[in-house]
Amino acid sequence: MAIRAATVVAVNTATATLIRNSSALRAASLSFKVPPFPQGPTIRITRPYSCPRATMDEASAAKEAAASANSAAPTIFDKIIAKEIPSTIVYEDEKVLAFRDVNPQAPVHILLIPKARDGLTQLSKAEFRHSEILGDLLYTAKLVAEKEGLKDGFRVVINDGLDGCQSVYHLHLHLLGGRQLKWPPG
Structure with missing residues (x-):
């Protein structure tokens, strides 16, 4: 199933980070423009993509997460x-x-x-x-x-x-x- 380019409005910067880090979005190699709007950033998906399986990028997400596993930063x-x-x-x-x-x-x-x-x-x-x-x-x-x-x-x-x-x-x-x-x- 192909998903066309779309605009997603996030509630706040933390939600934008969540959306930006979504494995389905990372799998599609999308780019984001996040302007500093007071009501929350707008994230634009700049090209169409398809995601035949939701789990197709699990290993990549795990590898990325493992790189910062020992960080004391909030998850x-x-x-x-x-x-x-x-x-x-x-x-x-x-x-x-x-x-x-x-x-x-x-x-x-x-x-x-x-x-x-x-x-x-x-x-x-x-x-x-x-x-x-x-x-x-x-x-x-x-x-x-x-x-x-x-x-x-x-x-x-x-x-x-x-x-x-x-x-x-x-x-x-x-x-x-x-x-x-x-x-x-x-």
Whole structure:
């Protein structure tokens, strides 16, 4: 399916960054013009593109993310926690935030993140001190699955590192469901 050139108006600079970093847009090698408008930047897609598979650029996105994995800079998830970037929140408590994925891979695709990153950038970097939050994330996944009506089953995925196609170095769980899932996944 080909998508014609279009204009996308972003709500704020953080949203523009999110759109600019979207794997589907990066896969198309698009250029952006982001003028400093007070109401938010305008991003112009300057050439038509087609994206036959949403996951075609996962490895490139993971490679790009891995290059800055050890940065202390706020991640997109830190900005969502701070409400700098809008999201559709489905669950929130003092430790965990769950929100709908902007690029869903199933009818239900929710991301669960710890509100305090505390050095937990990926599962392979977890320490014993992270045990409680890891358990909280999994238990919250169960609660959210119930809330979403996933009574026939669901999948929880954690991408870890470059080979695991991790694209944000802030530990997060993907809760997928709402249809029969396939195996192996990738």
